[in-house]
Amino acid sequence: MxxxxxxxxxxxxxxxxxxxxxxxxxxxxxxxxxxxxxxxxxxxxxxxxxxxxxxxxxxxxxxxxxxxxxxxxxxxxxxxxxxxxxxxxxxxxxxxxxxxxxxxxxxxxxxxxxxxxxxxxxxxxxxxxxxxxxxxxxxxxxxxxxxxxxxxxxxxxxxxxxxxxxxxxDAPRETADGWWSRPGLFAWDRVDRASALLAAHFPVDLGGRVADLGAGYGYLATQLIEHCPGITALDLYEAEARALEPARRNVVNALRAAGRDFPVSVHGHDVTRGLPQCYDTIVSNPPFHLGRADLPELGRAFIASAAAALTAQGRLLIVANRHLPYEALLTARFADVRQLAMQDGFKVIEARGVRA
CATH class of the missing domain: 3.40.50.150 (Vaccinia Virus protein VP39)
Incomplete structure (x- = not known):
């Protein structure tokens, strides 16, 4: 970074x-x-x-x-x-x-x-x-x-x-699963397996002001809206401008389907530059490659930005390929780091208590 x-x-x-x-x-x-x-x-x-x-x-x-x-x-x-x-x-x-x-x-x-x-x-x-x-x-x-x-x-x-x-x-379209998306976005025509695994491990007490980093077309955000009643505000951050309109449509549909009404915003923003405000919880399926090459530094940049934006007792929930070396950085930035799941080559990690 x-x-x-x-x-x-x-x-x-x-x-x-x-x-x-x-x-x-x-x-x-x-x-x-x-x-x-x-x-x-x-x-x-x-x-x-x-x-x-x-x-x-x-x-x-x-x-x-x-x-x-x-x-x-x-x-x-x-x-x-x-x-x-x-x-x-x-x-x-x-x-x-x-x-x-x-x-x-x-x-x-x-x-x-x-x-x-x-x-x-x-x-x-x-x-x-x-x-x-x-x-x-x-x-x-x-x-x-x-x-x-x-x-x-x-x-x-x-x-x-x-x-x-x-x-x-190139126009936003509905996929077979009912999501708004468009060709070329990450996992544009399906639910990414890693994101689905992370969503399945959202804690029932997840709440407060929440951010989704690298939100793509908004799948994780829709799952937060549907399954986490304690959320009071939700911000989606995505660096690819072509993803913003599908994400907006998906979160609007999710709010309507859940019968919920709280502030949800979709931001075109490079997460590696840091975040503009603080959060109680941050979730992310951070990108780890560009083209065909692994680039774990990109995921580590997401973690660093998340740690800097969380409240003192805030928590980070991420999913990653099991081989990616994120644990050392997480342990350096958080007091409590634990693995919630290991499945199909992916790991879900929760980190709490940002170190000063």
Whole structure:
């Protein structure tokens, strides 16, 4: 954790490959200097090439903060604004990626070029095929174990019906289990087993002001509302902006179903920066990886922020993969640490009594 939030690694290979068509002469940067970079990530090549007219869009707060610390302009396009060049790092989840291709074409000026880069192991072949299906002719090349592909579509070459259908894939939707969610969120179309295990071990006396850290689409919060009558206020914290609307819908539905009425707020916030107020109880299924790599430091950052925000007799309830080394930090920050459950490769831990 740093003063500006948790530092995470950039996918340098995909980012480097994205700019190969420009350095190799296949493509040129626009003369007016206006470039939109969707799902932008900070990196050496981006810092070298970016100009003041570039706009970086990133919905995940730690990544957005990293871009801003590099001096890049971060935000969203204005209503009706289009760009002669749109860069894109598509996500692995296919519905999410397809919706992003459709939106990228909405933001592309007539005669403009859309360029995307994906690791071969992360669905590059499917991504290239999808863009070709949507926009017509596509050029591509391979570099750094990635595939970079681009299109300069004529307006009549774009499959508008398909674009409409794919654009709608990003809208919040109800899953088969009745939760509001959207593709690409963590465990977006199911109840995560670790979260379900944690919810099953919520103490009956859990109450007061409660926070859910890394709330996702709000599953744990709905279980708190349903099963913990002592709660007087509930705050959900989530760093991925795309999760906020589904979370709001789920907690509203949970309050209505439970016949309860107390303050519930959903905050777009990077938990690793700390929390803005104190709590009697904090619950969390903290993230422990980005991409395919374990990153236990991220979970430890959640624990540190929770310890700093709990009242003196407050308690923390977390669930984690059994191999993650959280116990030493928990013991250092809390007087009483005990394991409530060990099941299916996960452990539920309760920590009480914050050490001064």
């Amino acid at each position: 740093t003063a500006a939030g948790f530092s995470v690694a950039t996918p340098e290979a995909a980012l480097d490959a994205l700019f190969v068509p420009f350095t190799g002469g296949d493509l040129s940067l626009p003369a007016d200097g206006r470039v939109l970079f969707l799902r932008a990530r900070a990196g050496v090549r981006l810092r070298e090439l970016a100009r003041p007219g570039w706009l970086c869009e990133q919905s995940f707060l730690p990544f957005a903060d990293e871009l801003a610390r590099c001096g890049l302009r971060v935000g969203e396009p204005a209503e009706g604004e289009t760009f002669p060049l749109v860069l894109l790092l598509p996500p692995r989840q296919r519905d999410e990626a397809r919706a992003l291709f459709a939106r990228a074409l909405d933001l592309l000026a007539p005669g403009g070029t859309l360029v995307a880069s994906m690791a071969k192991a992360e669905g590059a072949k499917s991504g290239e095929a999808d863009l070709k299906q949507l926009a017509g002719s596509v050029a591509s090349l391979s570099k750094h174990h990635c595939r970079v592909f681009w299109a300069t579509p004529q307006p009549d070459a774009i499959d508008r019906a398909l674009q409409d259908a794919w654009r709608a894939l």
